[in-house]
Amino acid sequence: MAKEFKRYLVTSALPYANGPVHIGHLAGVYIPSDIYTRYLRLRGRDVISVCGSDEHGVPITIKARKEGVTPQQIVDRYHALIKKSFEGLGMSFDIYSRTSSKTHAETASAFFRKLYDEGKFIEKTSMQYYDEEAQTFLADRYIVGTCPKCGNDRAYGDQCEKCGSTLSPDELIDPHSAVSGSVPVKRETKHWYLPLDRYEEFLREWILDGHKEWKTNVYGQCKSWLDGGLQPRAVSRDLDWGIPVPVEGAEGKVLYVWFDAPIGYISATKDLTPDWERYWKSEDTKMVHFIGKDNIVFHCIVFPSMLKAHGDYILPENVPANEFLNLEGDKISTSRNWAVWLHEYLEEFPGKEDVLRYVLCANAPETKDNDFTWKDFQARNNNELVAVLGNFVNRALVLTQKYYGGKVPACGELTDYDRQSIAEVAAVKASLEGNIENYRFREALKDAMNIARIGNKYLADTEPWKVVKTDPARVETILNIALQITANTAIAIEPFMPFSAEKILRMLAVGKFGWERLGAMDLIPAGHAIGEPALLFEKIEDDVIQRQLDKLAATKAANEAAEVAQNIEPQKDTIQFDDFQKMDIRVSTILAAEKVAKTKKLLKLTIDTGIDKREIVSGIAEHFTPEELVGQQVLVLVNLAPRELKGILSNGMILMAEDASGKLRLLQPGEATHNGAVVG
Ligand SMILES: Nc1ncnc2c1ncn2[C@@H]1O[C@H](COP(=O)(O)OP(=O)(O)OP(=O)(O)O)[C@@H](O)[C@H]1O
Ligand SMILES: [Zn+2]
Structure with missing residues (x-):
């Protein structure tokens, strides 16, 4: 039998405060969490939803150092930006807190101290990289080198x-410090470890036996971690940004960011309500963590082990992690600016909050990675929101205005077809509820949209605009039903598209109905005066989409240029004019070119250097066809000592440059010049 819960505690992954929020975050975590929470509230359940910024850890210190500001300035900037853009999209967290708060420092500190006092940690000294120039231990992120x-x-x-x-830093070839550039040395340092191996049995039983209902991607990842065997994990770091390890002799050490971040859910709840313990310490609270797939191990293995070690807190009942959303075929990346940023979207698409909410839910990476494309965004807006939902609501309202001056007509006798359509609408509720409660938000959204589809079909089949000429009484019933379906639409879409739900209610000139009324056909009484119809959604034109694609293309070009700039080879040692004068470079023409037999790369070229005709063997067969070379003027180093290649004497070298993609380009005189002209 399913467990009965009295209240819900919904947590959403704390966004890392080193950048703004993008569509990947939204599709992976925040849209599903908001749908779930709004739904539970609509059903009158006791639910709180907590979130906040994750503000500690090395990447923030790196960013601060790069920009020449303090880590606090970095997190203040992004905390404010993230909070505001979440509000703009209608995220309905009960609290959006932050891990640099006083409550959090106290809570995380006390959590650590309890585990420390009860001997739940092991202390280990190990050798770690230390930067002698900057006099600091180097977190793994601070060490750069060549990937093996x-x-x-x-x-x-x-x-x-x-x-x-x-x-691991030890695998890097030629490691050096990102702080000073110096070569780091190994030094001894002491840290505290949570011996996850001691929780393996508990985790196996709790997850593998007890939570077979978890999403397969989540269950599978847990199983593979557990089957691989768990190791003790360090929960402290040598760093000066974070929550100090609350133990004597631990100066210069802070809690590891992944130790403190999930405790942020607890401190956020504390900041929200004095009643926080009822949520965190009662077995009849259902705690659900919304996260993306890269956070599964922390929320299913590490944090539960911490909670278990602590002993006072409940464990999550489910962790419906999503896979990843990509953008136009590429992995979303904050550092490469490959993203659609929420704050920019809100500015560029005012009034279209629900379009983004809709598209990201309809296309959410629930079972596998998915791609966001602007074309799909446009198509879903135009073909689904405008053509189905908007069109239906608009037709019902406009016809009511036209035929009845905006007064809801009475419902007369029902036909079989009416009854069938009404039954279809009524059936949506159970399906929608089942889908949301089982974290199938895409299916749930389809259910909600289905009401509008049924409505559209109902109007298309009953054709009130034709019938009105022959049987006006029948049209009253048709439009009454259409308006009741419209009202149902407003109830069903509210968890997904709260702005549009409100708009529909405003157009109907009614207040909220309550979730339990979903499926009812007496939501609006006959005689009620509806408001002015307005367009619920508008078509998005090609030029709007093209502007977004152009913006991404510009990002791609900028990234490529930056990549090239970073790979420019340093200048060689200085030479004297005499050294240069020794090279004899001449304008020459390629007279003939052919592949050297049994080789992939070599071409044999016959060259007119103006001095003589000679042969040069050049390793360029993968870059040029013989045909495209014949007749080209090139620059040739003619006094290079001859060398035999595959039995052919090569007498000189053709000058070329390699572009960023590795392709070779001929160096040529800007205008045709006589062969033998001296370059210098
Ligand atoms: N492209 C994505 N698709 C789905 N979920 C994502 C995506 N990127 C991040 N998430 C999830 O969003 C939540 C918050 O992410 P977090 O702030 O830690 O950023 P992140 O994973 O470092 O992303 P980025 O590197 O793009 O900034 C995490 O649970 C993470 O799994
Ligand atoms: Zn690599």
């Missing part, structure tokens, strides 16, 4: 962002 897997020479000590490999 792909050769990227800007890999971090914890991860290579080029190939995505997880690394």
Whole structure:
């Protein structure tokens, strides 16, 4: 039998305060969490939803250092931006807190201290990289070097962002400090570890046996972590930004950000209500963590082990993590600015909050990674929101205005077809509820939209605009039903599109009905005067979408240019004019070109140097076809010592440059010049 819960505690992953919120965050975490919470509230359940900014950790200190400001200034900036843009999108958290708050420092500190006092940690000294110049231990992120897997020479000590490999600093080739650039040394340091291995049995029983109903992506990831065997995890770091480890002799050490961040859910609840313990310490509270897939291990393995070790708190009942949303085929990335930023969207698409909410829910990466494209955004707006929902609501309201001066007509006798349509609307409630309660938000949204689809079909099939000429009494019933369906639409879409739900109610000139009335056909009484119809959604034109695509193209170009700039080779050692004079470079023409047999790369070129005709063997067959070379004027270093290649004597070198993609380009005189002209 399903467990009965008296109240709900909904948490949403704390966004990291080193950048604004993007559509990936929204589709992965915040849209589903908001739908779930709004739904529970509509059903009259006792629910609170907590969130806040995650403000500690190394990336924030790196960003602060780069910008020459303090970490506090960084988090103040992004906390304010994130909070405001969440409000703009209608996120209905009961509290949006932050982990740099006093409550949080106290709560996290006390949490650590209890585990420390009860001997739940192990203390270990280990050798870690230390920057002698900057006199600081280096967090993994602060060590850069060459990735052993792909050769990227800007890999971090914890991860290579080029190939995505997880690394440890010891694997890096040629490691150096990101702080001072110096070569770090190893030094001894002491840290506290949570021995996760001691919680393995508890976790196996709790998740693998007890929560088989969890989403398969979540369950699967937990199983693979548990099957791989758990290791003790350090819960402290050598860093000066964070919550100090509350233990004597721990100067210069702070709680690891992943130890303090989930405790942020507890401190946010404390800041919200003096009654916080009822939510966190009663077995009949249902706690649900909304997160993206990269947070599964922290919310299903690490945090539950912390909660278990502490002993006073409940465990999550479900962790419906989503997979990832990509953007136009590429991974969303804050550092590469490859994202659609919520605060920019709100500015560029005023009044279209629900369009984004709709598209991100309809396309949410619930079971696999998904792609956001602007074309799909446009199509869903035009073909679904405008053509189905907006069109139906508009027709029902406009016809009522036209035929009855805005007064709701009475419902007369029902036909079988009326009854069938009414039954279809009534059936939506159970399906919608089941889908939301089982975290299938895409399906739930389809259910809600189905009401408008049924309504549209009802109007198309009953054709009141035709019938009005022959049987006006029948049209009264048709429009009464259409208006009742419109009112139902407002109830059903509210968790997903709260702005539009409110607009419909305003147009109907009614107050909220309450979730329990979903499916009813007596929501608006006959004789009630509805308000002025207005368009619920408007078509989005191609030029609007093109502007967004252009913006992304500009980002891509800027990223590529930055990449090229970073890879420019440093200037070589200074030479004297005499050194340069020794090179004899001449304008020459390629007379003939052919592939060297049994080689992939070599071409044999016959060249007119103006001095003579000679042969040069050049490794460019993968870059040029023989045909495109014949007749080209090029620059040739003619006095390079001859060299034999595959039995052919090569007499000189053709000058070329390599572009950013590695393709070779011929160097040519700007205008045709006589062969033998001296370059210098
Ligand atoms: N592209 C995405 N699709 C789905 N969920 C995402 C995506 N990016 C981040 N999330 C989720 O959003 C939540 C908040 O993310 P967080 O602030 O930690 O940023 P992040 O994972 O570092 O992202 P980014 O590197 O893009 O800033 C996390 O639960 C994370 O799993
Ligand atoms: Zn790599």
